[in-house]
Amino acid sequence: xxxxxxxxxxxxxxxxxxxxxxxxxxxxxxxxxxxxxxxxxxxxxxxxxxxxxxxxxxxxxxxxxxxxxxxxxxxxxxxxxxxxxxxxxxxxxxxxxxxxxxxxxxxxxxxxxxxxxxxxxxxxxxxxxxxxxxxxxxxxxxxxxxxxxxxxxxxxxxxxxxxxxxxxxxxxxxxxxxxxxxxxxxxxxxxxxxx
Amino acid sequence: xxxxxxxxxxxxxxxxxxxxxxxxxxxxxxxxxxxxxxxxxxxxxxxxxxxxxxxxxxxxxxxxxxxxxxxxxxxxxxxxxxxxxxxxxxxxxxxxxxxxxxxxxxxxxxxxxxxxxxxxxxxxxxxxxxxxxxxxxxxxxxxxxxxxxxxxxxxxxxxxxxxxxxxx
Numbered sequence: 001x002x003x004x005x006x007x008x009x010x011x012x013x014x015x016x017x018x019x020x021x022x023x024x025x026x027x028x029x030x031x032x033x034x035x036x037x038x039x040x041x042x043x044x045x046x047x048x049x050x051x052x053x054x055x056x057x058x059x060x061x062x063x064x065x066x067x068x069x070x071x072x073x074x075x076x077x078x079x080x081x082x083x084x085x086x087x088x089x090x091x092x093x094x095x096x097x098x099x100x101x102x103x104x105x106x107x108x109x110x111x112x113x114x115x116x117x118x119x120x121x122x123x124x125x126x127x128x129x130x131x132x133x134x135x136x137x138x139x140x141x142x143x144x145x146x147x148x149x150x151x152x153x154x155x156x157x158x159x160x161x162x163x164x165x166x167x168x169x170x171x172x173x174x175x176x177x178x179x180x181x182x183x184x185x186x187x188x189x190x191x192x193x194x195x
Numbered sequence: 196x197x198x199x200x201x202x203x204x205x206x207x208x209x210x211x212x213x214x215x216x217x218x219x220x221x222x223x224x225x226x227x228x229x230x231x232x233x234x235x236x237x238x239x240x241x242x243x244x245x246x247x248x249x250x251x252x253x254x255x256x257x258x259x260x261x262x263x264x265x266x267x268x269x270x271x272x273x274x275x276x277x278x279x280x281x282x283x284x285x286x287x288x289x290x291x292x293x294x295x296x297x298x299x300x301x302x303x304x305x306x307x308x309x310x311x312x313x314x315x316x317x318x319x320x321x322x323x324x325x326x327x328x329x330x331x332x333x334x335x336x337x338x339x340x341x342x343x344x345x346x347x348x349x350x351x352x353x354x355x356x357x358x359x360x361x362x363x
Binding site for chain 2: 137
């Protein structure tokens with residue numbers, strides 16, 4: 001008798017069980033039509049197809065590699081493609097200590113990204129400088145670029161990074177399509193000296 | 196007969212007399228000092244003398260002793276004889292008000308970046324260095340961070356509660 005793990009006729013998984021559907025936004029539907037706000041549709045599309053740009057400088061980057069890998073699998077959240085060109089990405093994930101000498105580089109990467117763009121600071125160092133309260137370390141990346149979500153931890157576990165990513169998804173899904181043209185947003189960028 | 200610390204010391208004393216001082220040995224490594232004015236002569240002698248042959252500069256760094264008045268800054272040379280596998284440590288001290296030391300970069304190519312680093316962190320002015328500018332820190336930095344008079348912590352922070360960090 002053959003052990004179960006050598007079963008040559010495994011049960012086929014139901015393909016429908018493996019597909020996760022995004023929740024439909026609020027709206028009015030009927031037979032053959034569905035009406036909702038444009039911003040909801042745009043937000044739904046954006047939040048489920050974020051392209052992260054990993055800016056990994058230290059141990060938080062290693063945790064992010066675990067987050068991307070098969071066990072935690074960031075692509076379940078619509079980020080199948082991790083881009084390494086700022087011009088193609090819309091989510092800057094800063095993971096690790098940013099030295100003061102690296103700050104202009106990070107800022108340049110942020111400027112190269114096209115709108116709409118979001119930033120997530122992963123880990124204590126990126127959020128506040130962490131234990132490196134030192135002459136050479138930037139005390140939080142929010143000194144040079146605006147940050148949307150902070151993930152605490154030193155380093156945070158992949159679950160925490162995923163939680164931060166889902167917080168970003170919530171922000172993206174709820175964002176008004178006019179936000180990036182608003183005076184408030186322009187004032188925010190101007191406060192960082194970014195046009 | 197392998198090269199002995201006693202022999203190195205005797206050679207140095209014979210050449211430089213009472214200008215080389217402070218001979219000591221810790222964990223088998225000979226250390227000594229001299230006035231900063233003759234640092235190149237001493238390095239050149241250790242390099243050229245065939246029986247010594249210290250032709251490799253392992254390390255060059257600075258030290259700050261704020262309590263040694265008139266000799267607050269020290270430049271330390273770690274030299275290596277590759278044939279005999281003997282290492283020695285040589286240091287010169289200088290006043291913080293006039294931190295000029297002759298550059299060793301003409302003798303050792305490796306001294307170039309190490310002197311830039313020492314300048315970067317301690318502000319020691321290596322006279323004759325071809326390109327003495329900051330190497331590791333940001334160019335805008337306007338102080339020398341490893342001097343003891345400057346706090347190690349970043350002074351631009353306003354969000355950290357000093358009492359929580361033991362400096363209230």
